[in-house]
Amino acid sequence: MIVFRLICPDEHDFEGWFRSSADYDRQRKARRVLCPVCGSAKVKKGVMAPRINSGVAAEADRQQAASPGAAEVMGMLRDLRAHIEKHAENVGENLPEEARRIHYGEAKERPIYGQASADDRAELADEGIDVVAIPWVPRHDA
Numbered sequence: 626m627i628v629f630r631l632i633c634p635d636e637h638d639f640e641g642w643f644r645s646s647a648d649y650d651r652q653r654k655a656r657r658v659l660c661p662v663c664g665s666a667k668v669k670k671g672v673m674a675p676r677i678n679s680g681v682a683a684e685a686d687r688q689q690a691a692s693p694g695a696a697e698v699m700g701m702l703r704d705l706r707a708h709i710e711k712h713a714e715n716v717g718e719n720l721p722e723e724a725r726r727i728h729y730g731e732a733k734e735r736p737i738y739g740q741a742s743a744d745d746r747a748e749l750a751d752e753g754i755d756v757v758a759i760p761w762v763p764r765h766d767a
């Protein structure tokens with residue numbers, strides 16, 4: 626399973642669970658991905674942790690079982706969090722700014738993660754900055 630943070634034109638922010646990225650694309654094209662608040666089918670992916678994600682998301686795709694239980698999903702999300710914390714730099718609330726600096730070549734290209742509001746994420750997406758939102762679950766030891 627893979628989780629996308631999705632956003633509709635009215636900026637309702639919600640999570641969608643899909644078997645894979647391709648499954649999301651298919652369902653979205655068929656207008657079956659609907660905003661739970663207003664019912665709009667014009668949803669797009671929200672964004673959060675830039676740069677790390679094509680790799681990380683691909684990994685999550687490969688690891689997906691036919692239909693993992695909630696505990697397995699939580700385990701995968703914990704592993705994902707650990708992976709990100711190990712390999713990426715936490716820029717916290719500077720995420721949108723730092724993502725732009727990297728995108729426009731003003732800062733060294735590297736994996737980063739942090740927090741971004743729905744507005745920030747929409748703006749980054751409009752600028753073509755490749756970022757993905759993931760659910761940030763508690764750690765194993767939390």
Ligand SMILES: [Zn+2]
Nearest residue numbers: 633637660663
């Ligand atoms: Zn909506």
